[in-house]
Amino acid sequence: MENINLTINGLKVSAPAGSTILEAAHLAGIRIPTLCYLKEINEIGACRMCIVEVKGARNLVAACVHPVNEGMEVYTNTPKLIQARKKTLQLLLSNHDKKCLSCVRSGNCELQQLCHEYGVEDENYFEGEANHYELDTSAAHMVRDNNKCILCRRCVATCEKVQGVGVIGANNRGFDTFIGSAFDMGLGETSCVSCGQCIAVCPTGALYEKDYTDQIIEAIADPEKYVVVQTAPSVRAGLGEEFGYPMGTDVEGKMAAALRRLGFDKVFDTDWAADLTIMEEAHELLDRVQNGGVLPLITSCSPGWIKYCEHYFPDMTEHLSSCKSPQQMFGAMLKTYFAEKEGIDPAKIVSVSVMPCTAKKFEIGRDDQNAAGVPDVDIAITTRELARLIKRCGIEFTALPDEDFDDPMGESTGAGVIFGATGGVMEAALRTAVETLTGEELATLEFSEVRGTEGIKEASYNVAGMDVKVAVASGLNNAKTLLNKVKSGEAEYHFIEIMGCPGGCVNGGGQPQVSGDVRNFTDVRGIRASVLYKNDAAKTIRKSHENPAIKKLYDEYLGKPGSHKAHETLHTSYVKRTIN
Amino acid sequence: MLSKKSTVSFHGTEEQEKALLAVIEELKDEKGALMPIMQKAQDIYGYLPIEVQTMISNHTGIPLEKIYGVATFYSQFNLSPKGRYQISVCLGTACYVKGSGDIYNKLMEKLGIVGGECTADGRFSLDACRCIGACGLAPVMTINDEVYGRLKVEDIDDILAKYE
Numbered sequence: 001m002e003n004i005n006l007t008i009n010g011l012k013v014s015a016p017a018g019s020t021i022l023e024a025a026h027l028a029g030i031r032i033p034t035l036c037y038l039k040e041i042n043e044i045g046a047c048r049m050c051i052v053e054v055k056g057a058r059n060l061v062a063a064c065v066h067p068v069n070e071g072m073e074v075y076t077n078t079p080k081l082i083q084a085r086k087k088t089l090q091l092l093l094s095n096h097d098k099k100c101l102s103c104v105r106s107g108n109c110e111l112q113q114l115c116h117e118y119g120v121e122d123e124n125y126f127e128g129e130a131n132h133y134e135l136d137t138s139a140a141h142m143v144r145d146n147n148k149c150i151l152c153r154r155c156v157a158t159c160e161k162v163q164g165v166g167v168i169g170a171n172n173r174g175f176d177t178f179i180g181s182a183f184d185m186g187l188g189e190t191s192c193v194s195c196g197q198c199i200a201v202c203p204t205g206a207l208y209e210k211d212y213t214d215q216i217i218e219a220i221a222d223p224e225k226y227v228v229v230q231t232a233p234s235v236r237a238g239l240g241e242e243f244g245y246p247m248g249t250d251v252e253g254k255m256a257a258a259l260r261r262l263g264f265d266k267v268f269d270t271d272w273a274a275d276l277t278i279m280e281e282a283h284e285l286l287d288r289v290q291n292g293g294v295l296p297l298i299t300s301c302s303p304g305w306i307k308y309c310e311h312y313f314p315d316m317t318e319h320l321s322s323c324k325s326p327q328q329m330f331g332a333m334l335k336t337y338f339a340e341k342e343g344i345d346p347a348k349i350v351s352v353s354v355m356p357c358t359a360k361k362f363e364i365g366r367d368d369q370n371a372a373g374v375p376d377v378d379i380a381i382t383t384r385e386l387a388r389l390i391k392r393c394g395i396e397f398t399a400l401p402d403e404d405f406d407d408p409m410g411e412s413t414g415a416g417v418i419f420g421a422t423g424g425v426m427e428a429a430l431r432t433a434v435e436t437l438t439g440e441e442l443a444t445l446e447f448s449e450v451r452g453t454e455g456i457k458e459a460s461y462n463v464a465g466m467d468v469k470v471a472v473a474s475g476l477n478n479a480k481t482l483l484n485k486v487k488s489g490e491a492e493y494h495f496i497e498i499m500g501c502p503g504g505c506v507n508g509g510g511q512p513q514v515s516g517d518v519r520n521f522t523d524v525r526g527i528r529a530s531v532l533y534k535n536d537a538a539k540t541i542r543k544s545h546e547n548p549a550i551k552k553l554y555d556e557y558l559g560k561p562g563s564h565k566a567h568e569t570l571h572t573s574y575v576k577r578t579i580n
Numbered sequence: 581m582l583s584k585k586s587t588v589s590f591h592g593t594e595e596q597e598k599a600l601l602a603v604i605e606e607l608k609d610e611k612g613a614l615m616p617i618m619q620k621a622q623d624i625y626g627y628l629p630i631e632v633q634t635m636i637s638n639h640t641g642i643p644l645e646k647i648y649g650v651a652t653f654y655s656q657f658n659l660s661p662k663g664r665y666q667i668s669v670c671l672g673t674a675c676y677v678k679g680s681g682d683i684y685n686k687l688m689e690k691l692g693i694v695g696g697e698c699t700a701d702g703r704f705s706l707d708a709c710r711c712i713g714a715c716g717l718a719p720v721m722t723i724n725d726e727v728y729g730r731l732k733v734e735d736i737d738d739i740l741a742k743y744e
Contacts, residue, residue, distance in 0.1 A: 166643030173653045182648035183630050190645075579637070580644065 006072040021052055021063035021074055026521055032076050033085065033114055035203055036152035037064040039520040041161055047152055048088050049114065052076045060084060086118045094126035095175075096204075097147040103205040110203035110515050111150060133178060138186025141194045141361040142209050146178050149206040154516070155179065155198035162502055164477035165308070167192045167580070179206075182580070190580045191311040193476065195304035195500045196358030196382075196509020203516060209358050209509075212379045213389045219350040219379075220263040227350040228266040228338075229259050230330045230409070233274065234356035234420030234505040235383045237531035241512040242387035243397045248527040250535055253402025256410075258390050259354075260403060269405045270353065271412030273330035274419040274428070276553065277301065278544035280323045280570055281425075282433040283561035285495055294318050296471075296486065296493040299425050301325045303363035304500025304509075306574065308476050313483055314576035319496075322571040324376070326419065327353050327360055328369050330409065331376025332569045337557045338409060339372065346372040353380045356420065356508035359500065371569040382510025411549035414445075414536030421529035422474035422504035423450035423457060426497040430461065430470070431543045437464045445542050451533070453503050453525045456482055458491075469493045475502030503529065587693075587700040588661050590631045599624050600632070604639045614642055614650060618657060627658040660698040663705035665743045669721040672711030679733075680719035684708060686733050687721075690740065703743070 002017045008025050015024035025032050036047035045062035052063045055073035060081065063074075075081070092111065100106045115123070133146035153170065156179060160166035167190040171180050181190045199207040219227045240249040259267040285297050300306055300321040309317060324332065330353070335346035353360060360380040363369070369376050381389070390397055404410065415431055418424035427447045435442055449459035450470065455478035458471045471493045473482045479498045485491040501508045503525025514524055536542060544550065558566045603620040607613040617636055618628060625632050628651050637644040651657040669675075669684040684695070687706055691699050698705040714720045717729025728739060 160643065160646070167645055169643070169645040169649040171649055171652045173655075182633070182644040 004068045008074045042157035090125040093123045104208045105205035138188030141358040154201040164480045193307040194359035194362040229264040229352045230270045231354045232270045237528045238511040250531045254400040257400040257403040268409040271416035273326040274416035275544035275547040279561045299497045302500040304359035305498045310577040317574040332371035335372035354386045356505045356511045358509040368572045408549045414539035414542030415544040420505040423472045426450045472497045474499040627661045663698045668709045671708045674715035675719040678718040
């Protein structure tokens with residue numbers, strides 16, 4: 001592509017034609033501050049933080065949307081700009097509650113960071129009328145605090161464009177503008193799917209998950225309770241970011257050590273249950289293929305996707321695998337199999353999960369998720385909450401040794417760990433399904449066609465003389481595109497993996513927040529996913545059906561995949577919902 | 581806040597629904613169809629309650645919130661029906677300095693609604709308007725075609741009592 005030559009702060013810069021000033025500056029190592037800009041998602045030039053001076057231009061221009069021209073002279077840090085940005089920040093603060101001390105985002109708030117950088121010494125410079133909003137706590141998974149909202153609309157754009165949901169938007173006009181739902185419904189009354197992608201992109205503390213860290217501390221302190229924790233694959237790929245490790249650091253060993261020091265009675269791994277999910281789901285797939293069941297079969301691991309399907313594709317719920325998600329399978333086995341084995345009353349067990357996901361908070365309250373007559377999982381926290389818990393309890397994370405998970409529900413394979421990346425469940429299922437169908441060992445375990453961070457991937461494999469067609473989608477707008485193709489008959493598949501969040505769980509709504517500055521120029525999904533693929537490659541056992549702890553579970557308790565007992569404990573049902 | 585669910589129950593007819601669906605069918609594939617659809621829907625129903633906005637959403641695939649966002653942004657869209665008696669209080673400069681703000685507030689208090697809304701019994705709706713060209717009579721309000729000038733807050737009870 002043709003390159004454009006310009007100067008930024010006197011430096012000669014060459015950038016591809018069509019680049020914005022912001023992108024060209026990034027290439028030259030110059031950071032221009034942003035608050036509303038999200039690459040390809042929210043390019044509206046509204047917050048006025050990225051303003052720059054362009055020689056000959058009448059006004060200050062927004063670098064995030066202004067394209068570069070040949071010979072352009074750009075200045076990004078003149079006294080005029082610094083004063084203008086500072087004033088913009090002060091104006092934002094004039095209608096902001098400024099309660100930084102008690103704010104969940106204090107320390108990684110993008111507004112706070114910019115106020116610090118620009119030396120905003122008087123946060124009440126423009127004191128005057130301010131809006132006061134009640135918190136929206138109606139959803140199971142999150143809170144909206146519009147007193148901290150700066151109307152950047154990142155959440156709105158993400159909900160509509162990335163997730164194809166669009167239950168939040170700007171209501172009213174001018175000073176009365178606020179982000180909310182239609183007819184002032186609480187988020188919990190809408191068809192919000194609980195994915196939490198809005199939280200992931202919020203620059204301030206206006207959106208945050210419902211925090212259950214105190215309940216965990218209390219449960220651990222209660223001698224009557226037996227408190228067990230499970231951690232999803234993606235948590236180990238993200239948690240390190242909260243403790244200063246570079247993105248893409250695997251902190252599995254330190255995480256297990258930290259959980260043990262927090263006082264959990266058992267430190268187990270959701271990866272174990274991921275292997276179990278594969279056993280059940282691969283069996284379900286083979287059963288549907290061989291016995292004329294409803295196809296394509298669609299995965300059911302992602303509770304955001306499940307809720308989306310129930311609201312937006314209610315006529316397709318019979319395509320969903322009846323398998324519970326790994327989180328729920330784990331909880332079910334904990335309170336039946338493990339409880340019986342150890343002679344513990346399931347009512348005394350507190351089943352805690354650490355998830356990269358906010359929809360898991362919704363999932364634990366679903367019907368038909370209580371194998372032992374009590375909820376399979378009692379408390380689901382996000383990766384961010386776990387980091388908070390570790391800090392609150394004074395555990396020096398970086399100084400911890402690497403430790404292993406406990407037996408038996410801590411033993412897992414490489415197939416289980418890749419669940420956290422888009423295509424991972426598909427690959428894990430294929431490893432087991434192909435070997436089951438052919439009765440032969442796979443020469444290579446990598447199904448590279450379904451790897452990578454593209455939104456929709458398709459592949460076809462010849463297995464025992466039959467063409468098995470598969471597709472993988474992540475991000476619900478991609479899921480919508482794919483499902484509409486299936487509905488119209490334009491595409492036919494046997495098996496589809498869908499993950500609610502773009503890139504899969506590694507980029508889940510409960511993962512450490514990545515500021516816009518970093519997110520816009522970093523392949524967050526790819527870097528975090530690489531942790532899981534490396535973890536898989538380093539494992540000696542990489543196929544779910546070879547997990548000795550899972551084999552033992554079937555021998556001792558479940559019989560075989562798809563057995564009556566497995567159905568009673570590991571499978572669930574769905575409902576049809578409406579769009580609000 | 582002018583954005584609230586209407587307290588007046590919805591009485592759409594089959595003819596109205598048919599007319600709306602025809603409008604949607606005609607416009608929905610055009611770019612920027614939402615505003616014209618909403619304008620025509622308001623022509624058909626007189627206002628845009630949740631029932632009408634939901635119909636538009638279901639038949640266009642546009643999220644309900646997006647429609648509501650547009651409806652609350654533009655003051656030309658009404659979320660509440662008009663009452664049998666439409667009260668309009670002038671908040672133009674002359675009336676305002678003569679105290680029409682107090683009249684407006686008193687009416688909101690008396691009727692239990694805010695501007696842009698309609699009472700649950702469908703009797704009164706209340707709106708603010710700009711100068712109606714009767715500054716000599718300021719402060720002024722109109723109820724349907726009747727003009728009331730040189731108003732005082734104490735007059736309101738007697739005036740409202742005239743409308744059943």
